[in-house]
Amino acid sequence: MTQPNNSQRLWMYEQMLTSRYMEESIERIYMEGKTPVFNMAKGPIPGEMHLSNGQEPCAVGVCAHLDAGDIVTATHRPHHIAVAKGVDLNEMMAEIFGKATGLSGGRGGHMHLFDGRVNFSCSGIIAEGMGPAVGAALSRQMQGKPGVAVSFIGEGAANQGAFHETLNLAALWKLPVVFVIEDNAWGISVAKASATCIAQHHVRAAAYGMPGVFVENNDPDGVFRASGEAIERARAGGGPTLIEIETYRLAGHFMGDGETYRPEGEKDGLMKKDPIPGYRQRLIDEGVMTEAQAEDIAARARGRIDEAVQFARESPYPRPEEALEQVFV
Amino acid sequence: MTTAVKERKLTVARAMAEAVAQEMRLDPKVFVMGEDIGQLGGVFGNTRGLYDEFGKTRIRDTPISETAFIGAAVGAASDGMRPIVELMFVDFFGVCMDAIYNLMAKNTYFSGGKIPVPMVLMASTGAGYSDAAQHSQCLYGTFAHLPGMKVVVPSNAYDAKGLMTAAIRDDNPVVYLFHKSLQGMGWLGTEKGATVPVPEEPYIVEIGKAKTVREGRDVSLVSLGAGVHHALRAAAQLEKDGVSAEVIDLRSLVPLDREHVIASVRKTGRLIVIDEDYHSFGVSGEIIASVVEHDIGMLKARPQRVAFPDIPIPFTPVMEQWALPNADKIVAAYHAMHKE
Numbered sequence: 001m002t003q004p005n006n007s008q009r010l011w012m013y014e015q016m017l018t019s020r021y022m023e024e025s026i027e028r029i030y031m032e033g034k035t036p037v038f039n040m041a042k043g044p045i046p047g048e049m050h051l052s053n054g055q056e057p058c059a060v061g062v063c064a065h066l067d068a069g070d071i072v073t074a075t076h077r078p079h080h081i082a083v084a085k086g087v088d089l090n091e092m093m094a095e096i097f098g099k100a101t102g103l104s105g106g107r108g109g110h111m112h113l114f115d116g117r118v119n120f121s122c123s124g125i126i127a128e129g130m131g132p133a134v135g136a137a138l139s140r141q142m143q144g145k146p147g148v149a150v151s152f153i154g155e156g157a158a159n160q161g162a163f164h165e166t167l168n169l170a171a172l173w174k175l176p177v178v179f180v181i182e183d184n185a186w187g188i189s190v191a192k193a194s195a196t197c198i199a200q201h202h203v204r205a206a207a208y209g210m211p212g213v214f215v216e217n218n219d220p221d222g223v224f225r226a227s228g229e230a231i232e233r234a235r236a237g238g239g240p241t242l243i244e245i246e247t248y249r250l251a252g253h254f255m256g257d258g259e260t261y262r263p264e265g266e267k268d269g270l271m272k273k274d275p276i277p278g279y280r281q282r283l284i285d286e287g288v289m290t291e292a293q294a295e296d297i298a299a300r301a302r303g304r305i306d307e308a309v310q311f312a313r314e315s316p317y318p319r320p321e322e323a324l325e326q327v328f329v
Numbered sequence: 330m331t332t333a334v335k336e337r338k339l340t341v342a343r344a345m346a347e348a349v350a351q352e353m354r355l356d357p358k359v360f361v362m363g364e365d366i367g368q369l370g371g372v373f374g375n376t377r378g379l380y381d382e383f384g385k386t387r388i389r390d391t392p393i394s395e396t397a398f399i400g401a402a403v404g405a406a407s408d409g410m411r412p413i414v415e416l417m418f419v420d421f422f423g424v425c426m427d428a429i430y431n432l433m434a435k436n437t438y439f440s441g442g443k444i445p446v447p448m449v450l451m452a453s454t455g456a457g458y459s460d461a462a463q464h465s466q467c468l469y470g471t472f473a474h475l476p477g478m479k480v481v482v483p484s485n486a487y488d489a490k491g492l493m494t495a496a497i498r499d500d501n502p503v504v505y506l507f508h509k510s511l512q513g514m515g516w517l518g519t520e521k522g523a524t525v526p527v528p529e530e531p532y533i534v535e536i537g538k539a540k541t542v543r544e545g546r547d548v549s550l551v552s553l554g555a556g557v558h559h560a561l562r563a564a565a566q567l568e569k570d571g572v573s574a575e576v577i578d579l580r581s582l583v584p585l586d587r588e589h590v591i592a593s594v595r596k597t598g599r600l601i602v603i604d605e606d607y608h609s610f611g612v613s614g615e616i617i618a619s620v621v622e623h624d625i626g627m628l629k630a631r632p633q634r635v636a637f638p639d640i641p642i643p644f645t646p647v648m649e650q651w652a653l654p655n656a657d658k659i660v661a662a663y664h665a666m667h668k669e
């Protein structure tokens with residue numbers, strides 16, 4: 001099993017921190033203009049906002065094995081994955097603000113981030129990224145081009161028809177694709193146990209003749225190992241893998257969610273398992289980084305996010321009539 | 330001294346929930362399925378309180394498996410139950426449209442009318458708060474176009490309750506489309522005119538009947554759902570210019586109360602249709618065609634439509650708000666209809 005080396009672990013830590021800083025900035029800015037009365041339409045960042053706090057290990061452990069040419073499709077909760085895949089942070093933030101300089105000039109917003117330069121996209125429809133990931137993998141196979149596709153989904157998506165159809169197709173055609181389930185135990189207010197007849201989704205891989213792997217404890221190194229093996233197999237022509245990662249949703253489903261459905265104490269318990277301080281401590285304890293290095297990394301991550309926020313704030317809005325453009329090429 | 334009893338106002342969300350609760354008390358065959366409709370009470374509040382009263386066997390949170398639970402509703406309805414299912418956002422019809430239009434809408438006909446499908450499919454519609462192109466559509470025309478399902482669209486809490494009661498009691502499948510901005514959920518910015526007095530007792534608003542919500546002489550503003558409120562604001566503006574506008578709330582798309590619209594246009598001679606759904610191939614075209622087909626001579630000016638342009642709904646508020654119907658656009662349409 002491939003263990004992450006020191007520089008890979010430092011990279012993962014830095015991406016996790018960058019992503020978290022992004023979410024913390026968005027969380028703060030999102031509330032501007034939304035008090036005292038919370039109205040989703042108001043403020044510099046309107047609309048739904050699904051934060052990825054706590055799920056960073058899933059993104060960095062997988063994306064550590066990918067380069068810009070590999071394909072990733074993500075979900076309605078996409079920021080951590082976009083950061084780890086190398087999506088341009090300034091343009092991403094500007095898109096989330098609805099600015100002209102955004103990835104799509106403000107047409108897509110937070111659930112519809114598209115960056116062709118690094119083959120990243122996402123969608124607000126559950127399990128919708130699975131088909132495109134399979135198709136991109138098919139395209140690479142047919143063209144004889146290198147590259148793998150990774151489709152991220154939440155555990156709730158494993159009960160959607162597309163999940164089963166795409167797994168079968170990918171296995172049937174032995175495509176270079178990896179399916180990654182971020183199991184945060186919740187689909188909005190519905191607990192996994194009330195929505196799924198089995199305890200874990202990775203066992204479903206058996207039904208499609210592909211390996212199924214479970215990564216416990218939201219562990220970045222564990223994700224790195226499991227996805228490293230799967231991605232290597234996919235690149236070598238060995239077909240798809242289903243990976244399920246035990247992760248934590250440290251925020252509400254979306255901003256404004258009162259989370260009244262969570263059992264008493266669950267949130268506090270999860271907060272204690274926040275993967276970022278945990279990983280920081282581990283890297284220090286294992287001599288991978290010093291406190292000083294950790295501070296440098298934090299400063300660099302903070303600097304990138306601050307720059308992105310400033311870029312987004314200072315960017316102009318598009319002209320309204322531009323709404324009519326780019327329906328077709 | 331007469332103390333006027335303060336009329337009880339409800340939000341659309343609460344009116345919907347009340348209708349469902351009352352029918353569930355009357356008929357043990359009525360039950361609800363959908364995502365987050367249980368303890369959460371629905372993302373848009375329209376099943377709030379039901380879980381506590383009726384429990385988890387009759388108020389069933391589902392997995393994110395729309396094809397499964399909508400298909401299951403058809404089967405349960407054909408077997409004597411009266412399911413109400415929620416598709417959280419109408420935009421999600423993409424993952425389950427087969428269960429809706431090939432199954433729910435066709436089984437009655439396939440069975441020669443012998444096997445009815447008494448179910449309600451409720452779904453939220455509407456834009457205006459930057460939820461982008463997969464969470465903002467209306468798709469009124471899409472559903473109304475496909476035969477075999479009734480389609481209702483309330484604009485206020487009174488109609489919301491009456492149409493829901495009618496939909497549950499109807500022996501046919503009814504698609505119940507509720508606009509998010511009318512729900513009375515503060516976080517969606519609420520249309521005040523939608524929260525109106527609602528009687529406590531059960532009652533029906535007949536499916537297939539439009540309503541004149543404002544009388545006028547010079548122009549008929551025909552709309553549905555949130556558009557009715559834009560039309561009412563436009564009518565108030567037009568009045569200042571000395572123009573008397575009539576406002577018609579369609580309330581149902583299938584069946585469509587063409588006679589009501591025609592009678593109004595016969596009186597006013599002018600027609601503007603306001604529809605938040607896409608401009609082409611939709612409600613606005615259908616209404617205009619119905620009038621023109623009936624008697625083109627009734628029209629004193631070219632009919633107009635104020636609808637959403639034929640583009641996916643953009644995220645950024647500057648584009649989205651620019652594209653959405655509003656009162657100013659309706660007033661402008663009135664003035665445009667007289668230009669050569």
Ligand SMILES: Cc1ncc(C[n+]2csc(CCOP(=O)(O)OP(=O)(O)O)c2C)c(N)n1
Nearest residue numbers: 077124125126154155156157186187188421
């Ligand atoms: C087809 C479809 N059905 C329902 C929804 C509404 N919805 C948005 S997020 C969500 C829960 C998703 O849960 P999960 O897949 O576990 O992802 P998580 O939110 O936990 O990251 C639901 C039901 C949707 N976007 N698409």
Ligand SMILES: [Mg+2]
Nearest residue numbers: 154155186187
């Ligand atoms: Mg989940």
